[in-house]
Amino acid sequence: MTTKFEKLKQExxxxxxxxxxxxxxxxxxxxxxxxxxxxxxxxxPGKDEDLKGLPFIGRSxxxxxxxxxxxxxxxxxxxxxxxxxxxxxxxxxAPFPEERxxxxxxxxxxIDLIDPKIIILLGATALNGLIDKKLKITKVRGExxxxxxRLVMPTxxxxxxxxxxxxxxxxxxxxxxxxxxxxxxxDSKHCYATLF
Numbered sequence: 712m713t714t715k716f717e718k719l720k721q722e723x724x725x726x727x728x729x730x731x732x733x734x735x736x737x738x739x740x741x742x743x744x745x746x747x748x749x750x751x752x753x754x755x756p757g758k759d760e761d762l763k764g765l766p767f768i769g770r771s772x773x774x775x776x777x778x779x780x781x782x783x784x785x786x787x788x789x790x791x792x793x794x795x796x797x798x799x800x801x802x803x804x805a806p807f808p809e810e811r812x813x814x815x816x817x818x819x820x821x822i823d824l825i826d827p828k829i830i831i832l833l834g835a836t837a838l839n840g841l842i843d844k845k846l847k848i849t850k851v852r853g854e855x856x857x858x859x860x861r862l863v864m865p866t867x868x869x870x871x872x873x874x875x876x877x878x879x880x881x882x883x884x885x886x887x888x889x890x891x892x893x894x895x896x897x898d899s900k901h902c903y904a905t906l907f
Contacts, residue, residue: 716745716824719817723797729813731798731806737764738798741821743791748897749784749889750827751775751792752818753868754836755806761799766792771869775833778869778882782890783901789893791825793818795840811840822861828896829889830861834868853885855892862896864889 720740726732739756742765759769767775776786784790796806796814806814818841822830832838835848842858848865856863866885867878894902 719820719824723817726797726813726817729798729810731796731800731810734801735798736761739764739766739794740797741791741793742766743786744788745791745825747789747791747825748828748893749790749831750822750825750829751779751790751831751833752837752841753792753794753833755794755796756799757803758799766794767869770873774869774872778886782886784893791821791827793821795837805836806840808844811836815840828862829892830858830863831889832863832865834871837868838865853881853888855888862892864892 723740724738726738735756737756737760739760743751753767753771756766757769757771759772760766766772775792779785779790786792795818796810797817798814800806800810830841832841838846838848838851842856842863842865846865848867852865852867854865856865864885867882872879872882890902894900
């Protein structure tokens with residue numbers, strides 16, 4: 712498993728399939744436990760992520776880590792964090808459809824190798840890129856989607872919570888559902904260790 716994961720990481724590190732490769736500093740493969748039961752998927756790297764080659768390390772990343780910690784989760788043990796695209800779109804714009812299409816096969820390989828029980832989609836780009844381009848995050852957030860035999864929870868991107876604090880309550884309700892499902896599918900003792 713680790714060998715296949717490292718091989719995929721090497722393959723992605725030299726990817727030139729779309730124009731994002733021309734402006735990136737680093738490919739952001741992802742970070743966390745490659746055997747995690749939870750896979751968190753965001754939109755794409757921002758400036759900080761591009762500089763360091765790690766996902767979710769700016770303000771949104773700090774908020775994501777706090778949310779995960781409040782749920783009793785962390786990147787090292789419970790989750791792997793990735794993005795729809797592995798290279799930063801210029802000026803942090805949303806990735807174009809052709810850029811998403813170039814990168815999705817890599818994400819699908821990550822999903823197959825990690826084999827998570829739960830996928831959390833952060834924001835519209837992740838939802839549209841992985842599941843269906845017609846879905847609206849405001850309509851389906853908080854509802855479990857069965858996708859390719861996996862349970863998927865769409866919720867708001869942490870950057871949306873930073874822009875609009877009114878969304879935090881809904882997001883927290885979504886993450887509570889994730890904890891409940893994790894307790895049901897993975898570790899029943901986790902619920903006793905997590906305070907809501």
